Amino acid sequence: MSTSVGSAFRQGFRLARRERGAVWILFTANLALAAIAALPIYRGILEFTGHSLIGNGLASGFSPDWFVDFSFNNPGSLERYASLIMNVGFLALPVNAVLAGGVLARFRAQAQPFSVRGYFRDSYHFAWPMLRLMLIGLICYWIVFRILNVWLWKFADQRTLNTLDDRVYFWFHLGVRILLILGLALVNLVMDFAQVRLVLVEGTTALEAFLSSRGFAITHLPRAILVYTLPSAAGLLLLFVYRLVVPWQIVNSAVGTGREASWQVLPALALLFIGQQVVIFGRYWFRVATWASEWSYYEGFRSHAGPDSAP
Numbered sequence: 001m002s003t004s005v006g007s008a009f010r011q012g013f014r015l016a017r018r019e020r021g022a023v024w025i026l027f028t029a030n031l032a033l034a035a036i037a038a039l040p041i042y043r044g045i046l047e048f049t050g051h052s053l054i055g056n057g058l059a060s061g062f063s064p065d066w067f068v069d070f071s072f073n074n075p076g077s078l079e080r081y082a083s084l085i086m087n088v089g090f091l092a093l094p095v096n097a098v099l100a101g102g103v104l105a106r107f108r109a110q111a112q113p114f115s116v117r118g119y120f121r122d123s124y125h126f127a128w129p130m131l132r133l134m135l136i137g138l139i140c141y142w143i144v145f146r147i148l149n150v151w152l153w154k155f156a157d158q159r160t161l162n163t164l165d166d167r168v169y170f171w172f173h174l175g176v177r178i179l180l181i182l183g184l185a186l187v188n189l190v191m192d193f194a195q196v197r198l199v200l201v202e203g204t205t206a207l208e209a210f211l212s213s214r215g216f217a218i219t220h221l222p223r224a225i226l227v228y229t230l231p232s233a234a235g236l237l238l239l240f241v242y243r244l245v246v247p248w249q250i251v252n253s254a255v256g257t258g259r260e261a262s263w264q265v266l267p268a269l270a271l272l273f274i275g276q277q278v279v280i281f282g283r284y285w286f287r288v289a290t291w292a293s294e295w296s297y298y299e300g301f302r303s304h305a306g307p308d309s310a311p
Helices: 005-018 020-049 053-060 064-073 077-108 116-125 127-159 166-200 206-219 221-245 248-255 259-305
Strands: none
Touching: 005 020, 005 221, 005 259, 020 077, 020 116, 020 259, 064 077, 077 116, 077 127, 077 166, 077 259, 116 127, 127 166, 127 206, 166 206, 166 221, 166 259, 206 221, 221 259
8 A cells, every 4th residue: 555645645535525424523522612611701791792882893893992891890700711711621632532533443444334323432442542642642742832832931031131132032932932833733743643543553552652653753754744734734724715705894794883784684693603614614624634644644654564564
């Protein structure tokens, strides 16, 4: 089996097209988590603004003055909302880790038709290894963040403490930020291939999958980056297309002009909501396509090199 990047893309996108049911499950689960986080915020804003003119104005643009007024009249609300969002974000980590096992297991059973019951059965089967792998990944993210964003940032501060040239300060700290992004991206790349190996090679432990995938990603770094980034970049491209295609002037004029245009508000908001969900669904589809491309590339490499010699 070929291990070329182009072959991995073709096989990966073919697998993603066949596994639309898994995309729907990912989309629905994360939409539910987002609704849990957003509902208290929506209710708080609605209770404060009601159906006033400022409510219509907020639909078409953010108002700093309203934000100051809201925070002053609702002490502690912003902290509660931030805590809620953080807690839902922490909940999303294990949920998506478990659901990823169900997605990847579908690539092992390509001849079998998709079923929700089979998907959740596979998710349950790989749940604990995926959760242990998630913990390993969180530790690695923390280490990279600690080294690059704390220690290296302090080093940059010390090096630029007595400089009078703002450009030196800027370039030092920009370099730290770039290294941080690259370090986190490398951990994410390794974690993706670790998830693939965990499901592809039955009986692999989470630590074995992580260490093996780390070696694989480093020794095949250019191709691994291509397989990882190109489908993901296609998902980000959807955001730019969405931004360019949506007629924002029409939407804003329909939503934010007051009661005389109220008959236009509901269709405009409905179309905007549907468009946003289409973009989010597309991004999850490309996420599955990324997993599928990584699966195809890793499986092809193992078939070409032999299981005993492959990492």
